[in-house]
Structure formats: structure tokens, C-alpha cells
Amino acid sequence: MYTVLLAGGGHTHLEVIKSLSAERDPFIRWVLLSPDRYHYYSGMFSGYAEGLYSLDEIRVDLKQLCLDKKIDFMEVAVESIKPDQKKVVVSSGQILFYDRLSIDVGSHTAPDFIEGLQERQVHIKPAHLFPERMEVCQLARELVIIGGGAAACEMAFSFHAWKEKRGRKYDVITVISSGPFINEQADPVIESLFRQKGIQFYKNDRAIKVDDRYVYTENDRDIPYHEVMFLGGAQAPKWLEKSGLSTDEKGFVLVDATLQTVDHSDVFAAGDCAALATHPHLPKSGVYAVRQGKVLAHNLVASLKREKLNDYIPQKRGLILLATGNKEALALYGKVVRFGKLAWLWKDWIDVRYMRKLKKLSD
Template sequence: MKTIILVGGGHSHLHCLKKRIENQDDNVKWVLISPSRFQYYSGMFSGYTEGIYSLEETRIDLEKLCAEAGFEFVERTVLSIDPDQQHLLTDKGDIFTYDFVSFDIGSRNDSLEIQGLHEHNLPIKPNYRFPEQIEKLHKSRKTVFIGGGAASIEMSLSLKAWKIDNGFKDHLVTVVHSSPILEKAGPYSSRKITGVTHSKGVELYQGRVKKVDETHVFTEDGTSIDYDEFIFLGGPKAPPLFGSNILPTDEKGFLMVNSYLQSVEYPNVFGTGDCATLKDFPDTPKNGVTAVRQGPVLWKNLNGAAANGKIIPFEPQKRYLAIMSVGNKQGYLTYGSFSLVSGLAWRLKNWIDVRFVRRYGG
């Protein structure tokens, strides 16, 4: 009997769990290893921050889903992988042996380039740390977000909306960004979301952060911004797991995979979502849309590889629909160069997010 181990409860692995419920067989032993019983859905982080969703509405019970799918669930953190011996080592000292392994463990939010960041950052990844961190943000009188991407803007706007709704209009929410906001969406969309962010009461400061201490964020131009809590959301960083073994990675430390989602040197090692980079499409966005679309390909390829059968390539989309919450049940929708701010966009996002969690038993 072949053993397939899934490490992490990300979007692609959730698809595999659901498909296993529909396609039970006794020829493969499936195992899911995750540091938490619950997988929190990042698409609803902003809504939870704003108070729209309860904690239970944002999470998926992996242990329950594994029981339905005939998986063995192991609540551990994988610390290292030996791809030659096909072993995984966990934080509890367990060693798991696999025939095939897949990683869907997301990314981390920090930066080695900013002095003091690791000591003072309020990380919301891994996702299971998210709820306790939001409590701290709700209490914070001065919150600073570092980063000009979608995650930083969405979280800052949602937090500001919660502050206003709960009578804390005097609490400051600031975003420090080195590049134009949502720069990859194009100049028109960038200007548009900048105006929305200003109108919602979030303060913007363009500058590159070089240092953080216990009370202040310092930029390269000499500006200092005081804070009670700050979060670095400056884009995905590679998880440390791949930095300590011989699996090939890209220059940033993400697992390097081919179009079949296999390690470029170890075909029985797979990777999807934020933790992996496609060798032939290195600029593919590391976001939930990509991870969701990789799910069906991963499921077919894990089963195909285990049966010495057919595997198929993953083809990234050139354009995709993206919606972020901008507070007060308004959404900012982009598709290519098109963008729209409206309540209808938020309702569409809400429908997509709620449907996703409910599909997996949330």
C-alpha cells in the first residue's frame, strides 16, 4: 500500500480531502499533518477583523474532514524533510515515511531586511494564530501596517471600519508602503484604491521601513511613526522548512516545482499554493486563486503518480477576478485593468467565501 502525506491544510489540500470523500479506495493510505486542528480561511480574515463573521464561520475543522475522508490526521508541525530517505520529522520528534508527499503550507510574513522586525512584528501566519492577534489589534490605539499589497490594505481598512463602528474613531491606523499601493494592478487601479483608502480614514505614508523598535517604525528618510501594534504584510516570504534541506528552491527559498507541481528533482515531492514557485511560470501570483485552481491538478497527479498512471500539467491563468473588502460591506473588484468599488462586489466576495468554507464543512 502506498502512503501519501499532505503537509498543511491549504486550499489545494482541502480539495484533495473533499475528493477523497467522493472516491474512497483501499490502495492508498492518506495522512494529513497540520499544526492546528482548524484551518482558518484567509479570504475571511478581513470580515472577521471587521466583526462581520464569527470565528466559527471562518474556519474548517481538519480533523473532522479527515475522519470523513478516511485520512489519518496528525496535529504536528513538520520541521524537516529528507527526500532521499523519504522521511518527515515533526516538532514532537515523530518520523513519518512516505511514498509521496505534498506541501501546501502557505508563506510567512516577515523580512530579514528590516532590523528588529522579527522581535516586534505581530504575525498572523500561520493562520491558526490569527484570532488572538486580531484581539490585540482591536485594543491597539495606534496600529501600523507595513506593505502596500492587497493583504495590508484590506486588513487596514477592515480594522478601521471596526474601530469606527465600535466608537474608537480616535484610534489611528497607518499603512507604510515603499511602492504605490496595489502597484501590480496598474496605475489606474492604484490611484483608485489610494483614494478609497484615504476616504476611509486610513493614513498612508510612502517610505521604505529600515528599522523597528519597541515603540516606533523608522523609514529610510528619517521619519519615525509610533505604534502600539504593527504587522508586516509586505508580501509572501518563503517558509523556513525548505531552507534547511536539499530540496531545490528558487532564489527566495520557495519550493521549486515543475508544471506537474512536482519538485524539479524529486518527482514524489509536490508543492502548491504560496509555498511553491512554478519553474516555467515564476511570476504566477502566490494567492488563493492560484491555490484553488491547483487543487484538481494536484489530486489527479497524486493519484496518477501512486498508480504509475497519467499526470497532467497546471496552466496558470493570465487574468483572474480579485475582490478585496474595503470596509462597511463594500468590495474592490479587479479583473485585468478593470476595477470597481461597490456593495455588489462585496456581496459577491461574501458569497464566494462563505460557499468555500461551507463546502468543506465549516
């Protein structure tokens, strides 16, 4: 009997679990390790923050899914990996041995390069405390969001919409971005929407320090806040660097095109926590994490059976659908930008359909 440990119930592992059929190899035991019984779908974070979706609509019950798929579920976090001994240590103190280990533990949003931020910010990930964290931000009189990519802009729009619907017109939202927001084509639209909605923004300025009352920037701004949130890019879980696996300069586990780690062929990694050696600049996005699922599912089994492994080849360009509040969105594909209700309907259709398919497996 072989044991495959799936560390983390992220987007990629959900695809792996989904692909396990009733006729699968009975000599492979699959075990999912997750610190929480739910997976929260980040594509719908903004809709939840705005009050458009309920908690049940944005999460998948991992325990139930595992039950349905007849695989083992352990509600534990992986704390360390000993790849040379083929074992992991989990938060319950147990030591688990594996024949294949796959890591899909995502990323976090707590960088250590902004002084004072880690201990003061509202952490959006890991996601199981997500609902209460969203409420704290919704109710904040002065909310500062550090970061200028799709996630930061989208969350600013969503919190604004939530506040607007409740007449909280004196609340202030500020976005601080160290560079441009998305690109030359999208930025004028985003900036014009920020202005229309009264969302403050500072572009090309960098948050460098946070104390109990202000966020300080490189350009000498002191921005008052009640709650601050970093959405300026995925950060690698610190324990991964100590795992004995090779990582890139940011601490993400280095994998080759087969999603095998570069130095341990029995350990795989995917999603945000992995850095593809063949595509070092691949964005950390759920879209890529999901697409890795099919290759990972095949390769985990193929490597046990000594069969040929497949390569993961990322799509060249991804569609970004960025919610801007009040059921409107921006659709960005390369240099093409479209704004309006249709883009939001498209996003909603994709997200709701994706979740419906996942939930069907666990209902």
C-alpha cells in the same frame, strides 16, 4: 500499501481531500499533518477583523474533515524533510516514511530584511493564533501596517471599520508601502478611500527598521506604533530551504508544471510554499492554491500508478475583490475597477459559498 503524506492543511490540500471519494484506491493510505486542527480561510480574514464573521464561519475543522473522508489526521508540524530517505520528522519527534509527500504549508509574514520587525510584529500566520492577534490589532491605539498590496489595504480598511463602529476615533492606522498599492487604475480609488476614512498612508517609502516605539522608513520618517504588522508579501518557511529540495531565490520549493519538485519526483509542493518553474512570477494567492488542488490530487495517485501526470496551467488573470470596510469593496479585474456594495456582496457570496461547500464535507 502506499502512504501519501499531506504536509499542511492549506487551500490546495483541502481540494485534494475533498476529491477523495469512497471508491478510491484502498491501497493508498492518506495522512494529513497539520499543527492545528483548523484551517483558517484568508479570504475572510478581513471580514473577521471587521467583526462581520464569527470564528466558526472562517475556519474548517481539519480533524473532522479527515474523519469524514476516512483519512488519518496527525496534529503535528513538519519540522524537516529527508527526501533522499523518503522521510519527514514531525514536531512530536516521530519519523514518518512516505511513498509520496505533498507539501502545502503556506507562507509566513515575518521577513528578516526589516531590522527589529520579526520579534516585535503581530504575526498573522501561521493562522491558529489568528483570533487573539486580530484582537490585539483592533485594540491598538496606533497600528502600522507595512505592505501595500491587496492584503495590507484590505486589513487597514477592516481594522478602521471595526474601530469606527466602536467610536475609537482617536486611534490611528498607518499603511507604509514601498511601491504603488495595486495598479494605476485601483490606486486613486484606494487613496481617496484612505483619505476619506482618515487612514494615514505613505507610498513609495520603505520600512527599514522597527524599535519598541517607531517604525523607521527609507525617507526618514519615524512612525510611532503600538502594534505593527507586516503584510508586504509572502515569505518562505525557513526550514524548507534546509530540506534538500531545490528552491527559488526567495526560498520557495521549485516545482514543475506537474507540481512535482524539480529534483525529487516523489515529492510535490503546491500553494504559497511552491514556486512554479514555468511561471516564476505567479502571485501567491489562495485563488491559485485552490486551482492546483485538482491537478495535485490526480498527480499524486497517477505517479504511484505510473500513469500520465497532468500539468497545472494557471489562469491568465485573477479577479481581486478587496473589502474596503462597511460592506463595500473594490472589484479589480485587469484594468477594470468597480467600487461599491455590489462588489462586497459578490465577495461575500463567493467566500461564504466556498466555506459552506468545504464545511458540508466535514459536518
